[in-house]
Amino acid sequence: MSEDDWSPRRRPQMADVARLAGVSRATVSRALSDSPAISEQTKQSVREIARSLNYTVNVGAKNLRQGTNRTVGFVIPYQTSVRQAVSDPFFLSMLGSVADAVTDRGFEMLVSRVDATAIDQVASAFESGRACGVILIGQWHQHGQLNRLARRGVPLVVWGGVLSRQSYATVGGDNQLGGYLATRHLLQRGARQIAFLGNADLPEVGLRLQGYLKAHAECGCKVLKRLQVNVPFAAEQARQAIDQYLATRPRLDAIFASSDLLAMIAIQGLGAQGILVPQDVAVVGYDDVPMAASFNPPLTTITQHVELAGEQMVDALLEIVAGRKPSNRTLPTSLIARQSA
């Protein structure tokens, strides 16, 4: 074969297989979908010819004909301002988990990036018929808009906290419990000045903060306003916000960060000031990202059961697609004690 052979070889189609097999297209179709109405012999020969041509049924045409759609949309938010590659590792392990679950169920996954401010675009994968529904990671302050989409008939599953009056399905950990466990762990270790890092406007983070407050209340410990630090999720901005906060040399003996990414950034910032973790300041993260165990020191954190998450989200979505009512699912949440606290 010549090295320059880049002829636009037409892809084979069912008619080609039919011709070579000496049968009709209908027979090929049936043979390839293993219909019981076809003789073993015919099936064999059709399959063989299909193989030899590297023929695979055109999924687009099939979907069109059947009116079905075995593709799940997965939306990655971005902020126009930051236009940077997705950086939160938790987010990306979710993507992997959903990809697995989708594959297991014989579906495909269409990934699209959507400007967080143009949230209507989330629906476009569905409305243009490319996906049978959409999975979204994180609520981005947009509860109202998401509700509107769902009401409009877009099958929608969101990873995040359960809010009241939702028309879409939510899958998520028990964020309040997670916040509570993390904080209690720190309190039990004797910490009394525990900083909370995160953006409490996000439903998930807000719930974690509630857990933080609850744990304090339970042990009768005072909560200090100055220790609640508003930190965005995105890596670069987070680093700025945290460095800025630490530069004020706040008095604290522990940190509860609302994501592992934030915890890691904080630990690094503390290290730069010569403050040791966990000796001087104990730190608990959230998510248990793959790298948490490899961090230095290994991160004490709250697990999110990523594997399970993908399955639950996909199942929730397929349920909606099948016409059932969106149902929320809560995943188990627990603390993993490593060395950072």
Place this chain on the structure above:
Amino acid sequence: MSEDDWSPRRRPQMADVARLAGVSRATVSRALSDSPAISEQTKQSVREIARSLNYTVNVGAKNLRQGTNRTVGFVIPYQTSVRQAVSDPFFLSMLGSVADAVTDRGFEMLVSRVDATAIDQVASAFESGRACGVILIGQWHQHGQLNRLARRGVPLVVWGGVLSRQSYATVGGDNQLGGYLATRHLLQRGARQIAFLGNADLPEVGLRLQGYLKAHAECGCKVLKRLQVNVPFAAEQARQAIDQYLATRPRLDAIFASSDLLAMIAIQGLGAQGILVPQDVAVVGYDDVPMAASFNPPLTTITQHVELAGEQMVDALLEIVAGRKPSNRTLPTSLIARQSA
């Protein structure tokens, strides 16, 4: 609207818009694709009605009719043995980068997970007409198979090292240069016993090892076989292999890890033995993943220019799809000195 309103509202189609607008489907089609043959007035009214119905052209049907396909396949490898969520953050930032590039060019991205041993499946997204071509991250020892796919007519772009006699396009950094820069940096700092961590059977890693050797040769330093450690890419296995190696308390004053993930695992392992980085052992990683800067200590590493990578891979793919010959592209490669070395 009732809370239980989950009627399977039929998605609107062009005929609905046409009826409401009092025109034919052909006119709607032309109006929505902004054909010059349609009067402004008609366009306005058609667009308005489409909006009000949340109507979007069915992309599947459109593709079928036009014989086009604006979807790029992106393949995530996995090993049946490990069936774990993707964990290398570098890999995942590549996904984000490709997603961006694809979106910018008006394409979509279909993500699928494929068993690394069933590499033929890589082609399926293309052969079933769902994608116009496929992007693959990493060569997985499968050079021959990839070549066969490309020869078979599958537009294929692979992130990795350039090998001789390729029928597919490769995009990648200059791995040998990267290995050279990393090693030279360590040698210049006075290190003489530099361990190399990675699986040199992979083309990319092999090239980095060559750079490592070249740097040694250049300064007339001896290369010690015992310092070349075979470590797999996947997080869990890597951790085992590295811990096992460090348990032998090897004499070394520096480590060149062939990925940041490996570097982080190694630093953590060293820390567990009370060995300080960079004081006792200097460490250089590879990739410059988002977290490298937040690690403790911040990682000295080789950049991979992820943003650029996505664009180059997509462009290379679209070139092939357009019928041109696959062309390889090499990205700039440089060392980022932080604190780990």
Place this chain on the structure above:
DNA sequence: GTGAAAGCGCTAACAG
């Protein structure tokens, strides 16, 4: 400027 009609690649009645 707009409509009628054909057909993209496939599947599912309906016949035989």
Place this chain on the structure above:
DNA sequence: CTGTTAGCGCTTTCAC
């Protein structure tokens, strides 16, 4: 058991 036929939702000649 297999073939014929119609049509999924759309675009595009070709007419008017």
